Amino acid sequence: MAETPLPPPDAVPAPSVTAEPFGKLADGTPVERWTLVAGGTRVRVLSYGGIVQSVEVPDRSCRYANVVLGLATVDEYVEHPDPYFGALIGRYANRIAGASLPLGDRTYPLPANDGPNCLHGGTRGFDKRVWAAAAAPAAPGAAALLLSRTSPDGEEGFPGTLDVRATYTVTAEGALRFDYEATTDAPTVVSLTNHSYVNLDGEGSGSVEDHRLRIAASRFTVNSPTSAPTGEIADVAGTPFDFRTARPVGAELRSGHPQLLIGLGYDQNFVLDKGVTAAPEPVAEVSSPASGRALRVLTTEPGLQLYTANFVCPSFTGPSGRAYRPGDGLALETQHFADSPHHPHFPSTVLRPGEHYRSATVYEFTVR
Known part of the structure; x- marks a missing residue:
């Protein structure tokens, strides 16, 4: 089916980046919610965890939805961290x-927060930290937010002081782009998503x-019973992991x-x-055939x-007031491989030291 781009910039509100208070942590640390508007897309981001709280885009009838x-609240994100809803992972x-x-x-010993494994940066990874946030320079028609923090040597067991910058941009075309950068003063490992x-x-x-899904991958990494990779790389052909041609997520x-x-x-x-x-x-x-x-994901x-x-279980209730169940969403986490x-x-x-970590991912929204 043909794709129609989002409305041109002159048909939607002018680009903007605004901030508002969004509660406090138990220790009194304030949390902000930033709203980015550009190209017919509105994105809300929290300074707590770099969390993308909402992304509002139109359907084929020009009806907007997150x-x-x-x-709905920062307290809920603190109380229910395990799903990592929208979080910056590191x-x-x-x-x-x-x-x-x-x-x-x-x-180096790391926190075992997922059975025997260290998951998503440990017990208090980047998703559970408050980031410094500020509006960032952006191309004409775009809106951007810069999140930054310094992860000290030894945080969650990882060596090296790591300076991290994450720029979230809503482009003039309504895409959401993530740009990650990091430098270190000692050898370490980094993989952000x-x-x-x-x-x-x-x-x-x-x-x-x-939902119909296509992934340009002919192979996948095989998991052990603890969900960490064994090191084996297998072909997707003849398996439920063959999404080289678009098909329903639930087909197999x-x-x-x-x-x-x-x-x-x-x-x-x-x-x-x-x-x-x-x-x-x-x-x-x-x-989605329905909406x-x-x-499209680029990385x-x-x-x-x-x-x-x-x-994800029914104890989680979204901003809509509806309870979530397993399978109510899918994450497409661009990354280097687990357990590398x-x-x-x-x-x-x-x-x-002396090297510069860079990673970029783009979510392009269209309607069919």
């Missing part, structure tokens, strides 16, 4: 097996099993494949055919973690 799962996205980091001639759960029919509208969700049983659904890293690239390239597309909304990263919200420090044949995540 298409990412989230919570210092290391996904799992490091055995909660141990081999680096050089040392092994965003953990938004997408539902193109609107937050709180139910299952995404009918209940196939009984051993890898799906481990995660109670999709929780798998796809080895993108393009590998690491200097500029974001298209790697995935998801669309007509479509999302510089070599991997994409597909997670179908398998452990233990598998030298995976693309390296090591960052050394």
Whole structure:
């Protein structure tokens, strides 16, 4: 079906970046909510965890809805951290097996917050920190927000002082772009991502099993029973992980494949055919036959973690007031592979002094 771009900038509100108070943490630290408007898209971001709380885009009838799962208050985000709704993930996205980091001639112990593994940067990863936030320079017609913080040496067990900058931009075309940068004063590992759960029919509208998904990946990394990679890279052909041609997310969700049983659904890293690239390239597309909304994902990263919200439960209620269930959203986490420090044949995540970590991902919204 033909795609129609979002309304031109002269038909929508002028670009803007605004901030408002959004509560406080238990220790009194204030949290802000920033609103970015450009190109017919409105995005709300919290200084707590770099969380994308909402992304509002139109459907084929020009009706706007928030298409990412989230919570209504900062207290709820603090009380319910495990789904990582919309969060900026670091210092290391996904799992490091055995909660141990081999680096050089040392092994650094990390928090075991996911069975035996360290998940998403540990017990208090980047998703549970308050970031310095400020409006950032942007191209004509765009709106941008800069989030920054310094992660001290030894935070959550990771070596090296890491200076991190994350720029969220809503472009003149209505896309949402994430640009990550980092430098270190000692060898460390870095892999940053965003953990938004997408539902193109609107937050709180139910299952995404009918969403159609395509991923440009001929291989995937095989998981152990603890969901950390074994190191094996397998072909997608003949498996439920073959999304090279678009098909419904739920087409083989209940196939009984051993890898799906481990995660109670999709929780798998796809080895993108393009590998690491200097500029974001298209790697995935998801669309909803019901609303007509479509999302194309472009990234510089070599991997994409597909997670179908398998452990989201009805105790979570979104801003719509509706309870969430497993499968009510899907995360497309652009990343380097999980547990790369233990598998030298995976693309390296090591960052050394004098080097500059850069990563970029773009979410392009269209209607069909």
